[in-house]
Amino acid sequence: MDTERIIIIGGGPVGIEAALYGRFLGYDVTVLEKGTVGEQVQSWGHVKMFSPFGMNSSRLGRSALLAQSPDLELPDEDELIDGERWLREYIIPLATSDLLSNSIRTESAVKSVGRTWLSKGHLPSDERDACEFRVLAETPEGEEVFNAEYVIDASGVLGQPRHLGAGGVPAIGESAADVFCGVPNSQKCEQMSNARILVVGNGHSAATTINHLQSLNQRSPETQISWVVRQNTKAPIKVIDDDPLSHRHEIATSANAAVRDGNVDLHPHCTVDKISGTGPYIVTLLQWDDDDDSSLEIEVDFIIKNTGYRPDMSILTETQVHLCYATDGPIKLAAQLLGNTSEDCTQIDAGGADTLLNPEPDLFVLGSKSFGRNSNFLFHTGLNQIRDAFTIIGQRDDLDLYETIEPT
Structure with missing residues (x-):
């Protein structure tokens, strides 16, 4: 045969x-x-x-x-x-x-x-x-x-990254914007020194990005970090009880601590609705509310997508x-x-x-x-x-x- x-x-x-x-x-x-x-x-x-x-x-x-x-x-x-x-x-x-x-x-x-x-x-x-x-x-x-x-x-x-917008649909202007997908390396982080940065996503990749940017923030204190997550929580990353993977536990707790300590401006229960401009960008966020949905505009220099x-x-x-x-x-x-x-x-x-x-x-x-x-x-x-x-x-x-x- x-x-x-x-x-x-x-x-x-x-x-x-x-x-x-x-x-x-x-x-x-x-x-x-x-x-x-x-x-x-x-x-x-x-x-x-x-x-x-x-x-x-x-x-x-x-x-x-x-x-x-x-x-x-x-x-x-x-x-x-x-x-x-x-x-x-x-x-x-x-x-x-x-x-x-x-x-x-x-x-x-x-x-x-x-x-x-x-x-x-x-x-x-x-x-x-x-x-x-x-x-x-x-x-x-x-x-x-x-x-x-x-x-x-x-x-x-x-x-094949998922889109930024609500319902998995691309945000208005997303395809035209220079959106970075992934976890930035040290060279990319240095390019963002003292800039306004928006991170979108609520998994461990987003948490790793936040932790990398925190290191940048310590060297460049004018750096401003905003974090958009879909869930309604003050602690964006779920910490697993008795986590068998110690580094995963460290990633989650460090990212949550950055929010708790005020080093990161968290926008919970939000999605990106629209991106305007060519950099800096005006980003319109939709915030879900039980009574009435609202919108918020923030100005950023860089957008990082960790949406899966x-x-x-x-x-x-x-x-x-x-x-x-x-x-x-x-x-x-x-x-x-x-x-x-x-x-x-x-x-x-x-x-x-x-x-x-x-x-x-x-x-x-x-x-x-x-x-x-x-x-x-x-x-x-x-x-x-x-x-x-x-x-x-x-x-x-x-x-x-x-x-x-x-x-x-």
Whole structure:
């Protein structure tokens, strides 16, 4: 029997780990990455992760690197590292290892996924299962078609930020404004020295941004920071009781303290309605009130968006992937996640292999993209998804390379 082929869309951390797993099992793996390996990680490379290296690497990956380079010094498993170091010391070495280097096609953007001889409306799943996938990609040599028995979409969500306005609709003037998306690095922070800065968002990315700007404020006391959050609270970031991740606890408490101590001007229960000007900007905020909604105008020099991300499912429109109307993620996993009530992403139960199944057989959406608009994804969850996907592909419920590989 010919070696079965797997196309993996996305050369980020989950895509690289999935490729490694597939290559270890003897599959013919091709990774199609629209840019460079780990390109999106570079955008937040200066940010220290709140989960330790042991949760952001696999036993399989560490063993593969040490087998090829026995003298390699990897970070300690309990060490907190930033994205740049994760990329430099783990993701890139995996991608350039002997096992994977010939399997990765960079600058190869997938444009569409379908079946070779069947349209989306062809219903019998057994016939779809017997028909190989046809993947169209734009490569440096032009458009190419790749065929495979399996497709794993691990293309992530970074690069598709949610809008600033109410209801997920763009604010008036948002597209014309120079809005920075993400957590500013030290160079970007220095550009904002002694300026008026607006931060929009209420997750840990927004809290990290606030903490970075607080460091700037200590050096440049004329810096003014405003923070817009949708919830009606004086403490924007939920502090998890007995948080198992100490750095996450530190991020939350520090950001809340900045508000409590008056170093940040908080605008709770608000959304951005309109952005006027070309910098400085007049930003109109809508404030929700039980009795009467009101508006407020503030003048700022910089706007930072930390509103989360949404998946781009356009490459899968010719496949029978059933998406959730609320999260834009695959429906089975979305239903599982909507049933989770924990505010701690380390306690999220992704439900196992069954939640990865779609009406489209042999197509799997893994990583942050599988969570859709849900921001509770952790890389460790992605590793579990990889293991579960290959139990389906290999038709072996007991298949778990992360357990069978000897510890490093």
